Amino acid sequence: FNNVEFKETLMGLVQKVREHLQNLENSAFTSDRHRKRKLLENSSLNSKLLKVNGSTTALCATGLRNLGNTCFMNAILQSLSNIQQFCCYFKELPAVELRNGKTAGRRTYHTRSQGDNNVSLVEEFRKTLCALWQGSQTAFSPESLFYVVWKIMPNFRGYQQQDAHEFMRYLLDHLHLELQGGFNGVSRSVILQENSNLSASNKCCINGASTVVTAIFGGILQNEVNCLICGTESRKFDPFLDLSLDIPSQFRNKRTKNQESGPMCTLRDCLRSFTDLEELDETELYMCHKCKKKQKSTKKFWIQKLPKVLCLHLKRFHWTAYLRNKVDTYVEFPLRGLDMKCYLLEPENSGPESCLYDLVAVVVHHGSGVGSGHYTAYAAHEGRWFHFNDSTVTLTDEETVGKAKAYILFYVERQAKPGAEKL
Numbered sequence: 001f002n003n004v005e006f007k008e009t010l011m012g013l014v015q016k017v018r019e020h021l022q023n024l025e026n027s028a029f030t031s032d033r034h035r036k037r038k039l040l041e042n043s044s045l046n047s048k049l050l051k052v053n054g055s056t057t058a059l060c061a062t063g064l065r066n067l068g069n070t071c072f073m074n075a076i077l078q079s080l081s082n083i084q085q086f087c088c089y090f091k092e093l094p095a096v097e098l099r100n101g102k103t104a105g106r107r108t109y110h111t112r113s114q115g116d117n118n119v120s121l122v123e124e125f126r127k128t129l130c131a132l133w134q135g136s137q138t139a140f141s142p143e144s145l146f147y148v149v150w151k152i153m154p155n156f157r158g159y160q161q162q163d164a165h166e167f168m169r170y171l172l173d174h175l176h177l178e179l180q181g182g183f184n185g186v187s188r189s190v191i192l193q194e195n196s197n198l199s200a201s202n203k204c205c206i207n208g209a210s211t212v213v214t215a216i217f218g219g220i221l222q223n224e225v226n227c228l229i230c231g232t233e234s235r236k237f238d239p240f241l242d243l244s245l246d247i248p249s250q251f252r253n254k255r256t257k258n259q260e261s262g263p264m265c266t267l268r269d270c271l272r273s274f275t276d277l278e279e280l281d282e283t284e285l286y287m288c289h290k291c292k293k294k295q296k297s298t299k300k301f302w303i304q305k306l307p308k309v310l311c312l313h314l315k316r317f318h319w320t321a322y323l324r325n326k327v328d329t330y331v332e333f334p335l336r337g338l339d340m341k342c343y344l345l346e347p348e349n350s351g352p353e354s355c356l357y358d359l360v361a362v363v364v365h366h367g368s369g370v371g372s373g374h375y376t377a378y379a380a381h382e383g384r385w386f387h388f389n390d391s392t393v394t395l396t397d398e399e400t401v402g403k404a405k406a407y408i409l410f411y412v413e414r415q416a417k418p419g420a421e422k423l
């Protein structure tokens with residue numbers, strides 16, 4: 001990932017992205033022209049890919065080029081591209097050219113998220129997902145997506161290594177906001193309600209109307225706080241898109257090779273420590289409305305509603321006085337049948353199988369610090385596991401996946417009756 005050839009192409013890309021940004025800052029008109037050229041380039045690329053696809057029946061995975069420490073983005077994109085319900089929604093959206101028509105004016109985009117009508121994260125995300133799994137063995141360059149990311153998420157500018165989890169949260173939040181905002185006066189959340197049953201069963205709303213983001217990843221936590229002085233209980237519902245789990249402290253210490261006989265940390269240990277009753281320490285005193293002052297209290301999380309796709313983030317990066325340290329502990333996780341029933345608030349209200357989850361993707365961080373290292377992803381596609389390492393994609397097996405030191409795990413809800421709830 002760091003060879004000479006790569007560095008040469010990188011310099012070209014850096015220049016290209018900078019030019020794009022410059023043009024955008026300077027003039028909306030110029031950037032529009034660039035955009036049109038970009039669309040043309042992409043459509044000719046697409047027809048090439050289709051030809052390749054037409055001549056071969058074997059399904060080939062497509063890698064994503066690294067644009068300079070952008071493996072954090074590639075690992076997330078490859079993981080999301082293998083979450084079928086989520087990915088299909090974007091792939092089925094009409095292309096921007098079709099939506100606007102050839103005679104459409106310069107103000108082609110309306111997005112609420114950043115008030116910038118020159119860029120659309122949804123459109124670039126859609127194009128990137130469409131480029132993957134088309135049969136091309138040549139890695140796709142996600143530069144136009146990256147350029148929109150730079151534009152609307154300023155904290156991801158530059159070529160330093162970033163936190164893949166942080167990126168995923170920003171990406172999902174911005175997709176959600178843009179989908180809520182609507183395009184050309186047509187709200188995409190309305191489109192979603194009309195053409196699928198995704199929103200029907202979804203009560204979780206983060207910032208208002210539901211979108212494909214909240215319909216797929218959205219769950220609800222019940223946060224129970226008890227005042228230790230008067231015993232008053234207060235309950236609060238918190239919508240979530242993912243759960244950030246601590247690796248319990250007894251498993252955090254680095255072990256030497258000879259010491260590896262101790263108990264192994266499991267995903268269940270992490271989930272248990274997340275949902276266990278916790279006594280809040282002096283620094284997080286809770287404002288009791290009955291005592292009318294800040295009191296010592298306990299906190300407990302219940303899952304009130306499980307999402308269709310359960311995203312679990314293992315908190316491997318911890319702040320010490322000055323540095324963010326990495327917890328490198330191996331955490332054992334199931335590839336099939338993760339049972340979430342015991343964390344549910346009302347387990348009796350759920351069917352026998354609806355709490356079971358199967359693994360679909362894992363993001364792994366290799367290296368020691370958050371500002372360095374390398375991200376790759378494992379993901380299952382039509383029953384086979386692949387390892388996505390930027391432009392290189394290799395077939396792998398379950399045993400290898402199970403040994404990975406997971407950073408982010410994506411679990412898909414097992415359907416109670418196969419085919420009963422098809423999208």
Ligand SMILES: [Zn+2]
Binds near residue numbers: 230231289292295
């Ligand atoms: Zn109280």
